[in-house]
Amino acid sequence: RCRRARGERGGSVLRGLLRALEVLELLCINLLLCPWRKEIRSLKTFTGNFVYYIQSVLPDDIVTTVLEKIGYTATTATEFSLVKKRNNEETKQTAFEIFLARIECETILELTSEEKHGSVEKTLQKRTQMHQHHQDKEDQTAQRDEAESGENKAVSETKLCTDPQQQPPAHSLVSFESPGSLRSQ
Known part of the structure; x- marks a missing residue:
């Protein structure tokens, strides 16, 4: 299917996706809200929505x-069914x-249509660069925060040792006069 899409314009491929x-997404929502319904428990792969919107765009x-991730199992060559207990959390996550x-597809299509003579390929490259730049900034911020956290800890520990105003803890005021007797100062 991806090979067939090479001859098509990028926008039409994205619209299909x-x-x-x-x-x-609608299937997941219906599965969460109405799992008892017959049309939800069993998916026929020869229906219009499945053939024209899913199979024509996505590889099998x-x-x-x-479908397996949300709880379906292939029961025949043309049907997926809910045959075992499914994980609601995994269905929600999916x-x-x-x-x-x-949403990302919608954003890319919108950005492409806003540009004069915009192409999906150029928009994808820009989005990828933007995401990489954003990720690099997050990594740098995290590293800087870790470094500052380490410096602050070292400064506060040093301050405890060198601050003349700081009173030593009470348990450090114990002296040993003779080997068996303890006396507090």
Whole structure:
């Protein structure tokens, strides 16, 4: 499917992916809200939504992986069913990840349409560079915070040792006069 998409314009590929993500997200939501419904318990892979919006865009192995992640098992060549107890948290997490991917597709399409003669490839490159720059900044901030935290700890420990105003703790005022007797000063 990805090979077929090479001849198409990037925007139409992204719009197809966007629609596939919408259908998968809706499936997750319906699965969480109405798992008892017949059309949710069993997915037929020959239905219009599945054929035109999912199978035409996503490779079969990815479709199978996503459906298995939310609790479906391939029961026949044309059907996925809920046959075992599913993990609600994993279904919620998958729905959220699909939502984020959908929002990213929408953002890329919007940015591409805003640019005169914009291409999806250029927009993707800009987004990738922006994400890398943002990640680098986060890494630098985290390293700086760790370094400052270490310096502050060292300064406060040094201050305890050198501050003349600081009173020593009471337990340090013990002297040993003779080997068996302790006397506090």
